[in-house]
Amino acid sequence: MIIIDDTLVSENLRKVHFICDLGKCHGDCCVEGDAGAPLEEDEISILEDVVEEVKPYMTPEGLAVVEKNGVFDYDIDGSYVTPLVNDRECAFVYFENGISFCAIEKAWSEGKIDFKKPISCHLYPVRLQELASDTTAVNYDQWDICKAALLKGKEEQVPVYQFLKEPLIRKFGEEWYKKLTVAFENEQD
16 A cells, blocks of 8 residues: 555555456446445535436436436445446446446536536546545455456556546545655556
């Protein structure tokens, strides 16, 4: 683990190579799993504010779930997550040519909203865990559906922290990312 400010960062962000390969995984991270994507508390009010602009991009099933239950749900631990359709795909997912995409991100990319998507989605395959004393663990989450991303990342020699530069800066800031880069560049296997 590397300590950067108030975070404990897993060495796997440097050691594991990763580049999403939607052509092979089909965006299954938006469909598989046992709960919706983790949401930060402030993201709930953001989603409530932008949901009307996102609705045109959603599937009828996802729209029905959000209209009935709202923009968030709880996982087994009582944490906030995105709601699911039939305990499967995220309510905010839509499909094009058999690939899952985010309706929130689609509304953002078309300039309808200023919120790209939940930070947990933007950071995946990194997961954050709040620890005692206001410390956040920053960990790589290995999942079988991402095998193609591991192969592509290894082929192109792109470590997780470089692949996720934009969302890591979005979450922790430019200075934090610079410190992480320096720390990882000084590490040796």
